Amino acid sequence: MSPASADTPRLDFAGSPVNQSLSADDKIELYRKMVRIRRFEQASLKYYNAGKMGGFLHLYIGQESVAVGTLSLCGPNDHNITAYRCHAHALAVGMSMNECMAELFGKATGCSKGKGGSMHFFAPDKNYWGGHGIVAGQTPLGLGLGYGLKYKGLEGCALCYMGDGAVNQGAFHESLNIAALFEVPVVYIIENNGYSMGTSQKRSSAFRGCLAQRAEAYDMDWDLVDGSDLYQVRAKANIAMERARKQHKPTVLEITTYRYYGHSVADANAKKYRTPEEIENYKKNHDPISLWQRRLIEEGVLTEESAKEIDTAAKEEAAASVQFAEESPAPEVSEIMDDVYWETDNDTEASKIGRHFFND
Amino acid sequence: MSRTMLYRHAIREALDEELTRDENVVIMGEEVAQYNGAYKVTEGLWDKWGDKRIVDTPISEAGFIGMGIGASMLGVRPVMELMFWSFHSVAFDQLVNNAACVRYMSGGLINVPIVMRGPANGGTNVGATHSHIPEGLFAAFPGLKVCAPATPADAKGLMKAAIRDNDPVYVMENTLLYGTEGEVPDPADGDHVVPLGKADLKREGSDISLIAHGRSVLHALEAAETLKNDHNISAEVLDLRSIRPLDVEAILATVRKTNRVVLVDESKGFGGVSAMVSHIIQEEAFDHLDAPIRRVTSVDAPAFYSKHVENEQLPNPKRIVDKVLTIA
Ligand SMILES: Cc1ncc(C[n+]2csc(CCOP(=O)(O)OP(=O)(O)O)c2C)c(N)n1
Numbered sequence: 011m012s013p014a015s016a017d018t019p020r021l022d023f024a025g026s027p028v029n030q031s032l033s034a035d036d037k038i039e040l041y042r043k044m045v046r047i048r049r050f051e052q053a054s055l056k057y058y059n060a061g062k063m064g065g066f067l068h069l070y071i072g073q074e075s076v077a078v079g080t081l082s083l084c085g086p087n088d089h090n091i092t093a094y095r096c097h098a099h100a101l102a103v104g105m106s107m108n109e110c111m112a113e114l115f116g117k118a119t120g121c122s123k124g125k126g127g128s129m130h131f132f133a134p135d136k137n138y139w140g141g142h143g144i145v146a147g148q149t150p151l152g153l154g155l156g157y158g159l160k161y162k163g164l165e166g167c168a169l170c171y172m173g174d175g176a177v178n179q180g181a182f183h184e185s186l187n188i189a190a191l192f193e194v195p196v197v198y199i200i201e202n203n204g205y206s207m208g209t210s211q212k213r214s215s216a217f218r219g220c221l222a223q224r225a226e227a228y229d230m231d232w233d234l235v236d237g238s239d240l241y242q243v244r245a246k247a248n249i250a251m252e253r254a255r256k257q258h259k260p261t262v263l264e265i266t267t268y269r270y271y272g273h274s275v276a277d278a279n280a281k282k283y284r285t286p287e288e289i290e291n292y293k294k295n296h297d298p299i300s301l302w303q304r305r306l307i308e309e310g311v312l313t314e315e316s317a318k319e320i321d322t323a324a325k326e327e328a329a330a331s332v333q334f335a336e337e338s339p340a341p342e343v344s345e346i347m348d349d350v351y352w353e354t355d356n357d358t359e360a361s362k363i364g365r366h367f368f369n370d
Numbered sequence: 371m372s373r374t375m376l377y378r379h380a381i382r383e384a385l386d387e388e389l390t391r392d393e394n395v396v397i398m399g400e401e402v403a404q405y406n407g408a409y410k411v412t413e414g415l416w417d418k419w420g421d422k423r424i425v426d427t428p429i430s431e432a433g434f435i436g437m438g439i440g441a442s443m444l445g446v447r448p449v450m451e452l453m454f455w456s457f458h459s460v461a462f463d464q465l466v467n468n469a470a471c472v473r474y475m476s477g478g479l480i481n482v483p484i485v486m487r488g489p490a491n492g493g494t495n496v497g498a499t500h501s502h503i504p505e506g507l508f509a510a511f512p513g514l515k516v517c518a519p520a521t522p523a524d525a526k527g528l529m530k531a532a533i534r535d536n537d538p539v540y541v542m543e544n545t546l547l548y549g550t551e552g553e554v555p556d557p558a559d560g561d562h563v564v565p566l567g568k569a570d571l572k573r574e575g576s577d578i579s580l581i582a583h584g585r586s587v588l589h590a591l592e593a594a595e596t597l598k599n600d601h602n603i604s605a606e607v608l609d610l611r612s613i614r615p616l617d618v619e620a621i622l623a624t625v626r627k628t629n630r631v632v633l634v635d636e637s638k639g640f641g642g643v644s645a646m647v648s649h650i651i652q653e654e655a656f657d658h659l660d661a662p663i664r665r666v667t668s669v670d671a672p673a674f675y676s677k678h679v680e681n682e683q684l685p686n687p688k689r690i691v692d693k694v695l696t697i698a
Contacts (some may be wrong), residue, residue, distance in 0.1 A: 064495020064677040112610045116495070116676030143499040144457065145429045178428040179460065186425030206429055209406035214428040225649040283405065340678035350671045367637025 087166025175206025399451030527564025
């Protein structure tokens with residue numbers, strides 16, 4: 011396989027089978043999903059700044075095509091897991107804005123009952139294994155999801171997302187080695203937005219052409235993907251996912267993208283380590299949502315008017331989720347000890363005699 | 371003479387003074403240089419000292435911490451910032467097998483003069499994996515020294531002692547203390563070094579001893595004030611400062627004086643520093659106790675994200691007062 015590089019002539023991936031099979035409605039749905047993510051996150055930023063949330067808030071704005079494009083390819087046996095920048099993946103797999111916003115507000119109605127927060131959204135019923143806070147800590151878990159699928163004889167794959175900073179953790183390299191060695195159906199997706207906090211990729215990774223190329227050391231397939239092109243994301247991810255499902259072969263995909271905001275909302279220095287021109291250039295020329303919108307309008311699938319309607323609906327949905335979160339009850343203090351041990355939460359001997367798992 | 375300073379600035383002053391004093395001192399970690407530190411502890415140091423002395427590392431805790439340990443064996447004196455002590459997990463092997471054991475395994479041939487520093491605390495609503503408080507964990511590994519300063523003056527003095535120490539010293543700071551203020555001696559009046567292993571009596575009292583470290587010291591002081599005003603109970607507050615070495619004499623002295631003790635410890639109840647201190651007191655000063663030893667710790671569950679609940683998991687002045695009243 012020959013990877014794309016900056017000087018490869020631009021190919022149009024609209025003609026790839028996985029994109030040809032998209033109906034007009036499917037395409038609009040992809041648009042709607044990206045817009046919903048953006049509007050959800052903008053609403054969350056507003057209320058974070060108003061002091062409604064605790065901890066961190068890592069926004070995905072600018073990267074929407076990655077989560078939406080890859081997750082749109084998932085079938086019933088495909089599973090996924092990501093790091094702390096996890097709101098987009100959550101919404102893309104079909105979690106509701108309400109349960110996500112309520113989680114940010116730390117409310118009992120949140121997807122993790124207020125226990126997880128921004129970095130820890132989960133929906134195992136949607137094959138979504140979360141939001142994980144330790145950089146690269148999810149990479150062996152993604153390996154395990156793939157291993158579990160193969161063990162159970164299911165034809166599926168695991169998608170494991172990470173940032174470009176995560177590729178320097180030992181856990182990632184150990185995962186690649188085992189994935190190749192055991193032929194595990196996992197696709198590692200490096201969402202390369204160019205920065206880990208305030209450190210550019212150039213200052214954090216020794217690399218030749220691109221980060222995904224490291225896969226070669228493990229005799230593994232890899233590819234480089236332009237994240238601003240949704241057709242390309244889907245076309246290339248589909249190849250990797252099929253390789254996993256059909257041949258149990260892992261792949262590393264590096265998808266180039268960009269985050270518009272700081273690393274987290276606390277990171278006010280976003281403009282210090284990136285020039286305003288760089289940020290503006292991405293917003294103007296590479297924004298995955300406007301590019302997709304333009305494409306669909308060109309194709310005659312979408313009109314400016316219906317795009318606006320979709321946007322308005324997403325804004326309203328986000329505002330409603332804020333209201334839902336505001337009105338939801340806070341968790342009870344009595345829930346502190348719940349969910350620590352299965353055994354004490356369920357009707358077992360331990361749950362009856364009490365507290366010997368705990369100190370008091 | 372002394373000046374009022376923020377805790378984070380007191381640590382920075384210590385780092386700056388040690389960088390000046392010893393050219394082998396190097397600061398390393400994620401975002402410590404160009405970004406000025408995730409918590410601004412190292413702010414300005416890269417501008418002043420440049421790339422050789424202030425080093426940004428990739429997110430590779432096992433790699434760069436191990437590198438620091440290796441360099442320290444050659445006489446470099448690295449001060450490694452862990453953006454959160456919670457990330458110790460990624461480098462655990464380096465922290466407990468290499469840093470802690472090399473000196474012993476080599477029969478004393480090799481020293482490991484490294485400092486690991488960063489915040490270790492709950493209370494910031496960042497969820498379970500970012501809220502570990504591992505002082506007790508690391509203190510359980512012989513070969514390591516562990517301290518947890520509560521005030522700017524102690525933060526500065528202990529940091530300087532840690533950097534000059536020839537053993538690995540793990541300094542547990544606290545994000546919620548970085549913005550607190552306190553008096554710190556002026557450098558013009560001499561070198562302010564707080565020796566490791568010396569507790570500090572932060573408040574004298576006669577009826578009960580509150581023994582704490584880190585941010586819990588502030589809670590204990592507030593509780594002591596309430597106990598005096600509302601209950602006419604005179605509480606003494608002993609700040610351990612160092613976890614290992616531990617100032618056993620100071621612990622026993624306060625217990626012998628007041629005969630009652632409540633231990634305050636932000637880490638979980640099961641195991642931990644206060645469990646060890648409690649054990650020492652009952653073994654060494656049992657006859658001086660007029661009441662059972664009590665503890666106020668974080669509850670035995672991972673940290674709850676929601677700010678509505680997380681604070682209830684942690685020690686606070688009210689919980690300390692309530693606990694004191696059960697034995698006073
Ligand atoms: C083991 C570990 N070290 C450090 C951190 C602090 N931290 C959180 S995110 C981050 C940057 C990660 O960047 P990258 O992997 O590129 O992902 P991005 O934020 O760009 O999505 C850092 C240093 C952490 N959470 N875990």
